[in-house]
Amino acid sequence: MRNKTPRAICLDILNRVEGAGRHPDRLLTDSFKRYRHFTSLDRAFLTELMYGVLRWRGKLDWVISQFSKTPFEKLESEIVTILRIGLYQILFLTRTPVSAAVNESVELAKKTRGKGGGGFVNAILRSVLRQREEIPYPDRLEDPALHISVVQSHPLWLVRRWIAEFGVEKTSDVCxxxxxxxPLVLRTNTLKIGREELINKLIERGLSPAATSYSEEGIVLMDPPPVSDLPFFNEGFYVIQDESSQLVTSILDPRPGEMVLDACAAPGGKTTHIAQRMKNEGKIYGVDLTVEKLKWIEEGCQRLGVTIVNRVRGDASRVLPIPEGIGFDRILADVPCSGFGTLRRNPDLKWRKGEEDLRRLVELQSSILKNLSGYLRNGGTLVYSTCTIFREENENIVEKFLDEHPEFRLDPIERILPQHLHPFVSGGYFKTFPPKGEMDGFFAAGLIKKA
Known part of the structure; x- marks a missing residue:
């Protein structure tokens, strides 16, 4: 086990992401725990390699198809993954010796597919090395969708949808x-420490932190080490959470002593943020589908010192197993979504989800919003949020709900948010949209149940 190289482990992880749909983050964390002898450089290289291949998979596959005499769709999946790993190093990692990139890829192919596999990988990689300045890509004027899809490495169906919704230039910018x-963004756990104090502690450890521009608890780390090497995690001083995700809790605006429902709560980032804003006073019901997900919430609460969360196993689109008669002051419906606003940090999503997933999600989102609305007291606030930029998962869901539920009205987001966040408000909704604000793409709508 100790003899496995970062490249070999990268192959294992990518095979499991591709074959079993496993989450790369968790596989990477498990690998770091298993291979504790890895240096910080090994961990950084493995992280870069894994995410780089996932991020640039479409472009890498295009290059493979240009140099392989065998049609791409007929190539063995493991050989394709090995080629992606080798090509990523050749095309994107200028400090990695090309000899190491080629030779180790060939060895991986020999171990898994014999001498023939090694010879095939060797031939493709060396051909690319000789001609990498002359690789042909689709013409932007002739076919802008295909050009963006290949050069910016996004699925063609997704690019075409975004062009139809946003136009060519905006789609190109987003991709x-x-x-x-x-960027690696932390949310200060103000139950234990203030933001400035945490910034100073991080500086003392040789890191380069800075306060975020929009979230009052956020800290962005410049040139961070691998997440596994970050200090103060076990002390519960922070949560890793993008700035736009932090702002959703500001829109919910929970107060100490209130009764709050956080549906679809795992892994618990927003749940614990709500508890923070409530100063650990009141009651939060954190709902999710599986025991494993509820365990993530429990672990987060224990690490951060949060004591007001009741974990509930339930389906947010159906009747929830909570005491009868509770009328929640606030409900967060952070619904399952395509996640296409978070592709910078979750590049695997664009290859795992398709148009059929989108249709299924829209039905689920509508069901969840309708179901949760019945648990809100008169005069209470329900926030519907996603981490996607598709209108059909966002505005369309809310508008349909309001048409069918006259007892609710849209609460204009600008009423709640401070002035410096108003540039992210449009039509009464909160929307962050890459590249604006250096944040993930998020959407939130505040809905008030009329008294």
Whole structure:
């Protein structure tokens, strides 16, 4: 086990992401725990390699198809993954010796597919090395959708949908932004420490933190180490959470002593943020589908010192197993969504989800919103939120709900948010949209049940 290289482990992870739909983050964390002898450089290289291949998979596959005499769709999946790993190093990692990129890829192919597999990988990679400045890509003027799809490495169906909704230029900007590595943003756990104090502690450890521009609890880390090497995590001083995600809790605006329902709560980032804003006073019901997800919430609460969360196993689209007669002051419906606003940090999503998933999600989102509305007291606030930029998962869901539920009205977001966040308000909704604000794409709507 100790003899496995970062490249070999990367192959294992990518095979499991591709074959079993496993989440790369968790597989990476498990690998770091298993291979504790890895240096910080090994961990950084494995992280870069794994996310780089996922981020640029479409472009890498295009290159493979240009150099392979065998049609791409007929290539063995493991050989394709090995080629992606090798090509990513050749095309994107300028400090990695090309000899190491080629030779180790060939060895991986020999171990898994024999001498023939090794020879095939060797031939493709060396051909790319000789001609990498002359690789042909689709012409932007002739077919803008295909050009963006290949050059910015997004599925063609997704690019076409975004062009239809946003136009070519905006789609190109969004796709280009998605290919950047997202900043590492922390949310200070103000139940234990203030933001300035935490910033100073991080500086003392040799890190380069800065206060975020929009979230009053956020800290962005410049050139951060691997997440596994971050200090003060076990002390519960922070949560890793994008700035736009932090702002959703500001829109919910929970108060100490209130009764709050957080549906679809796992992994618990927003649940614990709500508890923070409530100063650990009141009661939160955190609902999710599985025991495993509820365990994530429990672990987060224990680490952060949150004591007001009741974890409930339930389906947010159906009757919930909570005491009868509770009328919640506030409900957060952070619904399952396509996640296409978070592709900078979750590049695997664009390859795992398709148009059929989108249709299924829209039905689920409508069901959840309708069901949760019945648990809100008169005069209470329900916030519907997603981490996607598709109108059909956002405005369309809310508008349909309001048409069918006259007892609710839209609460204009600008009424709640401070002035510096008003640029992200449009039509009464909160919307962050890459690349604006250096944040993930998020949507939120506040709905008030009339008294």
């Amino acid at each position: 280009a932004t998605n290919q950047h590595i997202a």
